[in-house]
Amino acid sequence: MKSNITSWILAILITLSAAYYQRKTGPTYPIRGNFDKENTKLKYYFPRSCDSDKNAIIEITEFANPDSLVLKYKRFNTNDEFTETSFRKESDKIIAELPMQPPAGKLIYEVVMKTNNKEVRIYETPIVIRFKGSVPAFILIPHIIFIFFAMLLSNLSGILAILKNLKYKLYSLYTIIALSIGGMTLGPIVQKYAFGEFWTGVPFGWDLTDNKTLIAFIFWLLAVVLNYKKPRPILVIIASIMLLIVFSIPHSMFGSELNYSSGVIGTGK
Secondary structure (H helix, E strand, C coil), rough: HHHHHHHHHHHHHHHHHHHHHHHHCCCCEEEEEEEECCEEEEEEECCCECCCCCCEEEECCCCCCHHHEEEEECCCCCCCEEEEECEEEEECCCEEEEEECCCCEHHHHHHHHEEEEEEEEECCCCCCEEECCCCCCCHHHHHHHHHHHHHHHHHHHHHHHCCCCHHHHHHHHHHHHHHHHHHHHHHHHHHHHHCCCCCCCCCCCHHHHHHHHHHHHHHHHHHHHHHHCCHHHHHHHHHHHHHHHHHHHHEEEECCCCCCCCCCCCCCC
């Protein structure tokens, strides 16, 4: 019993650590921070993902001079000139807006402060934001829950396999079920709502999210099938390590990207 409790605790800690790492390193999560230069202090919120039916809001707080800031943007991977737009005061913050784009459309933008006849960038590098179709909560929430549980059960199965606890076979079965629902069923539905295609991985494309899900699924499917008649814990250990690796890769890297010239959605960088 004590061993089982320890295994669960360790599996939870590994899962939470991997989820935190993925969130902090992913290319679609917002950038928050502080700016303290040129005798100016402020806090900023720069989104890197937005639904395609609304403008993206750029927020600056703890700063009361919208006239000194400018938002510059253009369509990503195009020869467009940068467009400039002003900030405005709204409640206790100042905001500017990026215009909505089609699903998988991207903009590159930066916020600069004009002071002493020069421009100072608020964040060190330009930021890329991707727009996506809205995904209903009744699809998105179960997708996230099942993916999380697949990761948790995978880690637990791997730990039990290392301990040669035969319960790993039961939890391996739970893992493949959760991964099948969250990754291979709900995942493509989320992709369809967000970018108009059910699957953009192999053999149709190189979308990293789709492909890493497929790799994890294949490893786990083999581990479950080959453990059906004869215990082969090493295969479960390998599958659990593989899933941990692929799901630690930042979400949405090499994801869907609209080519503004052709109007075709391909794989971005």
